Structures are given as structure tokens and as C-alpha cells.
Amino acid sequence: MYQALFFLFAASAVGFAINLLIQRHPIHSALSLIGVMGSLASLYLMLGAEFLAVVQVIVYAGAVMVLFVFVIMLLNADKEEPSDRSKMAKYLGLPLLFLLLAMITVVIYRQFPEDAMVQFGDFPGQTAAIGRLLFRDFLLPFEVISILILIAIIGAIVLAKKEP
Amino acid sequence: MPNYYIQSYIPILMLLAVVILLAVGMLVASYLLGQHRPTREKLTAYECGITPTGDARHRFSVKFYLVAMLFILFDVEVIFLYPWAVIFKELGIFGFVEMLLFLVIVLAGFAYLWKKGALDWTKADSGGL
Amino acid sequence: MPPAVILFTLVKILLLLVVLLTAVAYAVLFERKVVARMQSRWGPTRVGPHGLLQPLADAVKLLTKEDITPSSAFRFIYTMAPLLSLVFALLAFAVIPFGPPLTLGGVDAFQVADPDIGLLFLFAVSSMGVYGITLAGWSSNSKYSLLGSLRSTAQMISYELAVGLSVIGVLLMTGSLSLRTIVDAQAGTYWGFLPRWHVFPQIVGFFCFYVGAIAETNRLPFDMPEAETELVAGYHTEYSSMKFAMFFMAEYANMVAVSCVATVLFFGGWHGPLFGPPSLQVVLPLFWFALKVFCFLFVYVWLRGTLPRFRYDQLMAFGWKFLMPVALGNVILTSFVIVAWPALSRFWS
Numbered sequence: 001m002y003q004a005l006f007f008l009f010a011a012s013a014v015g016f017a018i019n020l021l022i023q024r025h026p027i028h029s030a031l032s033l034i035g036v037m038g039s040l041a042s043l044y045l046m047l048g049a050e051f052l053a054v055v056q057v058i059v060y061a062g063a064v065m066v067l068f069v070f071v072i073m074l075l076n077a078d079k080e081e082p083s084d085r086s087k088m089a090k091y092l093g094l095p096l097l098f099l100l101l102a103m104i105t106v107v108i109y110r111q112f113p114e115d116a117m118v119q120f121g122d123f124p125g126q127t128a129a130i131g132r133l134l135f136r137d138f139l140l141p142f143e144v145i146s147i148l149i150l151i152a153i154i155g156a157i158v159l160a161k162k163e164p
Numbered sequence: 165m166p167n168y169y170i171q172s173y174i175p176i177l178m179l180l181a182v183v184i185l186l187a188v189g190m191l192v193a194s195y196l197l198g199q200h201r202p203t204r205e206k207l208t209a210y211e212c213g214i215t216p217t218g219d220a221r222h223r224f225s226v227k228f229y230l231v232a233m234l235f236i237l238f239d240v241e242v243i244f245l246y247p248w249a250v251i252f253k254e255l256g257i258f259g260f261v262e263m264l265l266f267l268v269i270v271l272a273g274f275a276y277l278w279k280k281g282a283l284d285w286t287k288a289d290s291g292g293l
Numbered sequence: 294m295p296p297a298v299i300l301f302t303l304v305k306i307l308l309l310l311v312v313l314l315t316a317v318a319y320a321v322l323f324e325r326k327v328v329a330r331m332q333s334r335w336g337p338t339r340v341g342p343h344g345l346l347q348p349l350a351d352a353v354k355l356l357t358k359e360d361i362t363p364s365s366a367f368r369f370i371y372t373m374a375p376l377l378s379l380v381f382a383l384l385a386f387a388v389i390p391f392g393p394p395l396t397l398g399g400v401d402a403f404q405v406a407d408p409d410i411g412l413l414f415l416f417a418v419s420s421m422g423v424y425g426i427t428l429a430g431w432s433s434n435s436k437y438s439l440l441g442s443l444r445s446t447a448q449m450i451s452y453e454l455a456v457g458l459s460v461i462g463v464l465l466m467t468g469s470l471s472l473r474t475i476v477d478a479q480a481g482t483y484w485g486f487l488p489r490w491h492v493f494p495q496i497v498g499f500f501c502f503y504v505g506a507i508a509e510t511n512r513l514p515f516d517m518p519e520a521e522t523e524l525v526a527g528y529h530t531e532y533s534s535m536k537f538a539m540f541f542m543a544e545y546a547n548m549v550a551v552s553c554v555a556t557v558l559f560f561g562g563w564h565g566p567l568f569g570p571p572s573l574q575v576v577l578p579l580f581w582f583a584l585k586v587f588c589f590l591f592v593y594v595w596l597r598g599t600l601p602r603f604r605y606d607q608l609m610a611f612g613w614k615f616l617m618p619v620a621l622g623n624v625i626l627t628s629f630v631i632v633a634w635p636a637l638s639r640f641w642s
Contacts (some may be wrong), residue, residue: 057165142266153274165448191375194355198356245461
């Protein structure tokens with residue numbers, strides 16, 4: 001039953017991702033991206049990473065995508081006109097995609113022994129566990145994040161400021 | 165072994181399914197029960213009774229964009245407070261100091277925003293933002 | 294999961310939705326009645342005794358009205374927006390514990406699910422609920438709708454921060470995100486008479502939470518998105534028939550959800566004096582819970598009947614410059630008191 005759920009969410013993630021590429025209107029693409037993120041969050045949840053799943057929804061699907069939707073609304077972006085597609089992309093694109101997929105498959109196959117099955121809900125991703133990792137083991141990266149946020153705040157101001 | 169962890173989320177999934185069915189059912193019911201007599205005038209966008217002029221989708225103030233950007237940044241900050249709060253009693257004074265350090269740096273950014281007028285909505289006091 | 298458990302869960306979910314939608318329908322009537330009395334009017338009185346059947350009449354009316362989709366609208370998103378609003382408004386009730394743990398047929402009777410991340414689940418759902426309003430305004434392709442939805446989105450995301458910060462004080466005290474654990478932590482009393490509710494030590498947090506939550510549900514005095522004197526009806530100007538009703542239901546469901554969350558986090562959930570025979574003791578917690586939620590709903594209506602609307606720039610300044618710093622200060626103060634408590638109590642004694 002869990003396998004069925006896994007495939008359901010995995011399929012919806014892939015489906016939304018393909019839809020994102022196919023849709024001509026940016027707002028439809030943005031909505032598909034929200035779908036992708038929601039499906040990914042469900043997959044995280046199934047693996048046991050509760051906190052990560054919920055952060056994925058709050059920060060990515062909630063905050064980042066609101067910004068995307070705002071930008072689309074703000075710029076009044078309309079349907080994309082299909083540009084003159086380059087011949088290269090047309091003939092090389094698909095083969096290269098399959099090559100990439102094949103490479104990833106080989107790497108994964110080599111890296112992980114066959115008997116290492118993924119157990120649903122096994123990943124220790126409870127909020128408290130994440131907290132212990134963040135505030136004990138990875139304290140320095142955590143403190144550095146604050147500087148990153150500070151830089152981003154200044155960046156936001158610079159972006160939004162009118163040219164004198 | 166039945167996995168208790170995932171099982172505890174299944175009711176939420178069921179609720180989601182039921183609620184979506186309910187909402188779609190409402191739309192279908194109103195579609196079937198309501199009348200459909202569209203006229204050209206009826207289908208125009210509302211603009212106080214006069215013919216709408218121009219497209220509604222104009223460009224908007226960059227302020228909305230700025231608010232969305234700042235929301236992401238502070239949302240990330242707030243998110244970090246949750247795991248911290250959950251294990252705060254384990255961490256004790258050490259946890260208090262490390263979070264204080266984090267907050268001081270982020271709040272420096274907040275103070276900068278405030279001073280630059282990014283939090284003021286009206287043009288007059290926002291200093292060119 | 295055995296089929297019996299799934300069946301019981303389904304029954305529970307359906308019961309919850311029936312109760313919830315009835316509550317939502319009557320919250321509308323309640324508001325109309327109370328606001329009418331505050332303005333020396335009677336409110337609805339025609340349909341049924343004291344107008345008690347008014348919600349039913351409204352439902353029939355809204356279902357049979359003509360559904361108009363403006364020709365300039367984006368049809369698909371225009372239809373999806375009310376659906377999203379309603380779905381996420383109702384989904385929030387998945388984690389709220391309405392009563393003490395009571396297992397019937399292998400299923401907890403008064404709570405749909407109690408995940409470890411209950412509180413964050415609520416925030417995730419509310420952050421998704423924003424899209425209903427944003428997309429409604431954008432897809433309508435009407436000036437009022439678009440202005441209303443832009444304002445509303447900016448307002449909701451701004452106040453979401455204050456709300457997110459305001460509950461951290463509670464988390465610091467309980468150390469868990471599970472709503473049932475948070476309620477359990479509020480059993481008993483301080484010094485034998487004061488209920489151990491979080492509202493007493495966390496009065497500042499509660500203030501920030503409730504003000505922020507009112508703004509997030511777009512209610513007066515923060516009802517910018519639907520400021521009818523300037524924006525007609527804001528983001529749902531173009532909506533009619535059941536789609537309008539779905540926005541309306543979502544708004545009231547959100548009000549009920551906020552009242553439930555405020556009860557759970559700050560007012561001890563279902564805890565209250567228990568007495569009488571065992572059968573009464575099963576019902577009493579539910580009664581206390583409902584009573585507290587009812588009080589919060591009354592405050593909503595009371596505020597609407599009393600306060601004028603904020604101006605938009607005041608509203609944004611209030612959220613960013615007042616509510617957020619205060620909520621953050623509360624976090625720092627609470628954590629400081631918890632850390633320094635052993636030293637402080639030694640100092641006093």
C-alpha cells in the first residue's frame with residue numbers, strides 16, 4: 001500500500017514537472033511547480049522527514065512561489081511565444097536526456113548495494129532530531145545562515161531601490 | 165510490520181480526498197442547478213456599471229515584490245526557531261546564546277530595512293524605495 | 294490498516310465535516326444577528342423561528358443562482374481558486390484535537406490525526422491557502438479583484454510572520470509541536486486556582502497571535518482585501534453563485550479554525566471543570582472546547598461591530614514594525630526566563 005502511495009506521489013511530481021515545461025502561460029507553469037513541490041513534500045513525509053516535508057511546503061510552495069506568482073502578476077507576463085527552436089536542441093536534446101538518465105541510473109546502481117532497501121518512515125527526521133543536528137553538530141553552518149539572510153536582506157533592498 | 169508513522173498521516177490524506185470531492189461536488193451541483201443565460205454585457209468585468217477600459221493587468225508597485233522577498237527571508241528565520249524551541253530545554257543556556265547570536269545578525273538586517281524605509285508603504289517617507 | 298479502521302476514520306471525517314459546515318453556516322447567521330443587535334437592528338428574522346433557517350435558505354439560493362464567468366477571465370484558474378480556498382480552509386481541521394483521547398474501534402474519536410508536526414502542518418496549510426485569494430484576483434481580470442488580491446496576499450504573508458513568531462513562546466514551554474501534547478501540558482492549575490493555560494504566561498504571545506490571525510483571515514479591522522467602500526468586494530468581485538459561496542465558507546471556516554487553534558494553544562483546549570456521571574464527563578470536554586471557540590467567534594464579531602478599518606499603509610506598518618518585533622521580543626524574553634528560572638527562583642526564596 002505504501003508502495004502504491006509512493007508511486008502516486010512520484011508520478012504526480014513527474015507529471016507536474018512535465019506540465020510545467022509544456023504549459024505556455026507562466027502562471028500555469030508556476031502552479032505546476034507548486035504541484036511538484038507538494039508532491040516532493042509528500043515523498044519526504046513518507047520517508048520520515050516530517051520537518052523537511054513541512055518546511056518544503058511552507059518555504060518553497062508557500063513563500064518562494066508566492067514571490068514567483070507576484071513577479072508573473074507584476075510583470076504582466078503573457079503567453080510565451082515559441083521561439084525559433086534551434087536545430088541542436090531538437091536533435092540532441094532527447095538523446096542527451098536519456099544519456100543523463102542512464103548515467104544517473106548507473107551511478108545509483110553502483111553506489112548502493114542491492115539489499116539496501118529504503119524503509120518508509122525510517123529516516124530520523126522529527127523536528128527534535130533536526131534540532132539536535134542543527135544546534136549541536138552543525139552549529140557553525142547554522143550561525144553562518146544568519147549572515148546569509150543578512151546579505152539577502154541587503155540584496156532585496158538594492159534590487160527594489162530606484163536608480164537615482 | 166505495520167508502519168505506525170505513515171499510518172498516522174493516512175487520515176489526513178483521507179480528509180484531503182473527502183474535502184476535494186466535497187468542493188468539486190459543490191461546483192458540479194451549482195453548475196447543474198443554476199441557470200445559464202449569458203449575455204455579452206453580463207460577461208464583462210465589473211467596473212461600477214460602465215464599460216471596462218483597458219486591461220486589468222497593469223504593472224504594480226515594486227513594494228509588493230519587496231514584501232514577498234522579505235517574507236521569504238524572515239520565513240526562513242522563523243522556521244529555524246521551531247526546532248530550536250522544541251529542544252530548547254535540552255540545550256539550556258547554550259541554546260539561548262546561540263539563538264541570540266543568530267537573531268542579532270538577522271535583526272541587524274531588519275534594522276537596516278527599517279532605516280532604509282523599506283517597511284513604509286507610502287511614497288513620502290520611503291526614501292526612493 | 295484493517296478495513297474497519299479505515300471505515301471508522303471515514304465516518305469520523307464525514308461527521309467532522311457535517312458538524313463543521315453546520316458551524317460555518319451558523320457562524321454566518323450568528324454574525325449577522327450579533328452585528329445587527331450592535332447596530333440596533335434585528336438581523337434576519339423571516340426564515341424560520343428567529344431566522345434560524347436562514348443558512349439553509351442561503352444555501353439553496355446560492356446553489357441555484359447563475360454562475361457567471363467573465364469572458365476576459367482565465368477559466369481554469371478562475372474555477373480552481375475558490376476550490377483551493379475551501380479545501381485548504383477545511384484541511385486545517387485535520388490536526389485539531391476537539392476532545393480528550395477516546396479510542397473507538399481503533400480510531401481516536403476527537404482528532405483526525407495527531408502528527409508530530411501538528412502546529413507546522415497548520416502553518417503549511419495556511420501558507421497554501423493564500424493562493425486561493427491571489428489566483429482569484431488575478432484570474433478574474435478585473436481591476437478591483439486584482440487590487441484586492443494583491444493587497445490581501447501582501448497582508449497575509451506579512452502577518453504570517455507575526456503569527457509564526459507568536460506561537461514559539463508556547464513551544465518553548467511545551468517542547469512539542471503536537472497539538473495534543475500542547476493541550477496536555479495545560480492540564481491542572483497554577484497555585485491551585487489559576488488554570489495552567491498558556492495565555493497567562495504567554496499573554497503577549499496570545500495578543501500577537503490573535504491580532505495576526507485576524508489579519509490573516511482578512512477580517513475587520515484588517516479587511517483590506519474586501520474593503521467594500523473602495524474595492525467593491527475585493528478579490529471575489531467577479532464571483533457569483535456557488536463559487537462566491539465557497540470563498541465565503543472558506544473565510545468562516547478559517548475563522549473557526551483560528552478560534553480552535555487559539556483555544557488549543559492558549560486556552561487549554563478541552564480542559565475545564567469535570568463533574569457529574571461518567572456519561573457527562575465524556576461530553577463536558579467537548580462542551581468546554583465549543584464554548585471557548587464560541588467566545589473567540591464572538592470576539593471576531595464584536596471587533597467587526599466596533600472597530601473601523603485600518604488604512605493599508607498603517608496595516609502594513611503595524612504588522613512589520615509593531616507586531617513582528619513584539620512577537621520576537623516575546624520569544625527572547627520567554628527563552629530567557631526559562632533559562633534563568635532556576636537562578637531567579639533561588640533569588641526570590
